[in-house]
Amino acid sequence: MTSSIQAPRRATTLIFSLHQQSFRPLSQRHQILRASTFRSYSTQPPSENVDEKTKELPPKEPSQPDEDGINGPISTLPPPLNLPEKGNRSTPGHLFQIGRAYGKFYWTGVKATWANHKRAKALKTRIIATNRACGLPNMPRPLLAHLEFYYENDGKGKLTRTDFQLLMREQYDFRKLPPFALMVALFGEWLPLIVPFVPSAVPRTCRIPKQIEDMRKGVEERRKKSFREGLSTPKPAESSDDAMPTSAAGGKKALPRLYVSMRTAQHIVKMGKPQMMHVSRALGIGGRLFDSLGVSHPLFPVKLMRHLGYLHIDDELLLKDWVLSHLTLSEEETRIACEDRGIDVVGRGQSEMKEDLGKWLEGRKRDTGDYAEILKMLFTR
Numbered sequence: 079m080t081s082s083i084q085a086p087r088r089a090t091t092l093i094f095s096l097h098q099q100s101f102r103p104l105s106q107r108h109q110i111l112r113a114s115t116f117r118s119y120s121t122q123p124p125s126e127n128v129d130e131k132t133k134e135l136p137p138k139e140p141s142q143p144d145e146d147g148i149n150g151p152i153s154t155l156p157p158p159l160n161l162p163e164k165g166n167r168s169t170p171g172h173l174f175q176i177g178r179a180y181g182k183f184y185w186t187g188v189k190a191t192w193a194n195h196k197r198a199k200a201l202k203t204r205i206i207a208t209n210r211a212c213g214l215p216n217m218p219r220p221l222l223a224h225l226e227f228y229y230e231n232d233g234k235g236k237l238t239r240t241d242f243q244l245l246m247r248e249q250y251d252f253r254k255l256p257p258f259a260l261m262v263a264l265f266g267e268w269l270p271l272i273v274p275f276v277p278s279a280v281p282r283t284c285r286i287p288k289q290i291e292d293m294r295k296g297v298e299e300r301r302k303k304s305f306r307e308g309l310s311t312p313k314p315a316e317s318s319d320d321a322m323p324t325s326a327a328g329g330k331k332a333l334p335r336l337y338v339s340m341r342t343a344q345h346i347v348k349m350g351k352p353q354m355m356h357v358s359r360a361l362g363i364g365g366r367l368f369d370s371l372g373v374s375h376p377l378f379p380v381k382l383m384r385h386l387g388y389l390h391i392d393d394e395l396l397l398k399d400w401v402l403s404h405l406t407l408s409e410e411e412t413r414i415a416c417e418d419r420g421i422d423v424v425g426r427g428q429s430e431m432k433e434d435l436g437k438w439l440e441g442r443k444r445d446t447g448d449y450a451e452i453l454k455m456l457f458t459r
Contacts, residue, residue, distance in 0.1 A: 148396075148406045150243030153194055154251075155410060156285050157186040177267025180286075184262045184269060187284035191251045194283075198248040201241060208232050214332070221249055222387050226333050229391060239395040239403075246388060251281035258284065278365065291424070297362040298422050300369050304359040309352060311457040314448040315345030334447075339386035342449045343379050354378060360420040360456050361385060386449070389418060393442040400439060404432055420456060 161179050164172045202221070205228045210216060212231045214224075225245065229237050258281055265272055273280055277293055285293075346357055354374045358364030363385050364375045375381060396403045396415075407415065412431050413423045421434045438455060445451040 146406055147238040147240050148403050149240060149408050149411045150247060150414070151194070151240060153190045154244060154247040154283065156283055156287075156290075157183060157190065159183045159286055174267075180270050181262075181267045183286070184284050187281065188255065188259050188262060190283045191248075191255050191281050194244065194248045195252050195255075198245050201245060205233070220384070221245060222384055222391075223333055223336060226335050226387065226391060229394075230332070230334070237395070239392065242391065242395055247282060251283060254279060254281045294417065294424050296366060297359075297417075298424055300359045300366075301362070301420065301422070304356045305459050307352070307356070309356050309457055311454050312346070312349055312353060314450040314453060315341045335390040336383070336387045338447055338449060339390060340383045342386060342453075343383040346382065347379050357382065357456055362417065362420065385418075386452070389452075390442075392418070393439055397439055397443065400436070404436065407432065 159179065160183075162172070162175045167175065202224070205224055209224055209227050209231070212227070214227050225237070225242065258279060261272070261279075262269060270286070273286075273289060274292075277285075277289060280289070346353055351374065355364070355369070355372065358374060358378060359369050361382075363381050364378065368375045392415075409428045412428055412435065416423050416431050416435055419435070419438050421431065421438065423431055441451040441455050
C-alpha cells in the first residue's frame, strides 16, 4: 500500500520538474545544454560577465566547431585561465586565490595532454597496422614517416587535418609532460614565477596567454632582424636518386615528401651558416638560446627536415578544399598555421593572416617538388 502511494508522488514530482524546465528562458536552457554536452578549450580568457550557473564552463570559440576535420582538436589548446578579482579580499588572500587559479590551469592542461595521448595512441596503432598491411617493413621509424606512408597509400581520403594535428601536437607535448608534471607537483602555484625562464619546457596545453604572446614576439623580432640582412634566395637542390636514411625508412618512392624535405635540408646546410641561421629564425625552429647566440641548433638538419615534411602534408590537407578551410579555420588555428610557416601574427587580424596563408598555399601549388617556391617564400618578404 505504501509503495502504491509513493509511486504517484514520484510521478507528480517528475512532471512538475519537467513543467518547470519547459518554462525556463531559452538562453538559460541553451547554457544548461552546453554544460551537459561538451567541454571546450581556448587560449583566451573568458568574459567578465558570466552567469553564476555557467561560470565554470570554459568558453567555446564560435568559429571553431568540434571535430570539423580542419581545425586541430580544441583539447590541444590551453584551457581558459580564470583569474579572480580582488574584491574585498586582503592582499595575501587575493594572491593565494590567484595561485590556486594558476594551479588549476596547469593541472587541467596536464590532464588534457594525457587525454590527447590516449586518443593519439589508439589512432597511431590503427595507422601502423594499416601501413604494415600495405607493405611497409616492420622497423622503427619517425611518426611523420608513418603518417606520410599512410597518407600516400591508404589514407589520402581518410586522414583529416584534425587527426594529423592531434598526432603532431601530442608528440610534441607528451615528450614534455613527465618533467613538467613533476614541476607542477613540486612548485604548484609558484610555477608562473619559474616558467618564464624555461618557456620551451612547457607543453602547449599549459601555456598561459602572456607566455604565448611573449614567445611569438620573440620569434618575430629575431625573424625581422634576419630579413634585414637581405640574403638572396638560394637555388633549389638538384634531384638525386639516393635512398633516404634508414631512420626515415622507405626511400624516395615510398616517402616522396620526406625525401624532398631531407634533400632540401641538406642543401640548406651546405649553403653555409648565414642561410642556416636565416631559415632557423624564419621558421622559429632553432630555439631562443641558439638564435640569440648566433649558433645553429646541433640537430638543425633533422629539425628542418621534419618541419618541412610536416608542412608539406599539412599544406596538402588544407588545399584539399581551401575554400572550406578558409571559412572553417578559427582565429587561433590560423595563428598557429601562420606561425608554422614563418608568417607574422602579433597584432594582425584574422583576415590579414588568412590572406598571407593563402599566398603560401598558392606557392605550394606552384611548386614542382624541388621546393623552389618554398625557398623563395622563406627568403623574401
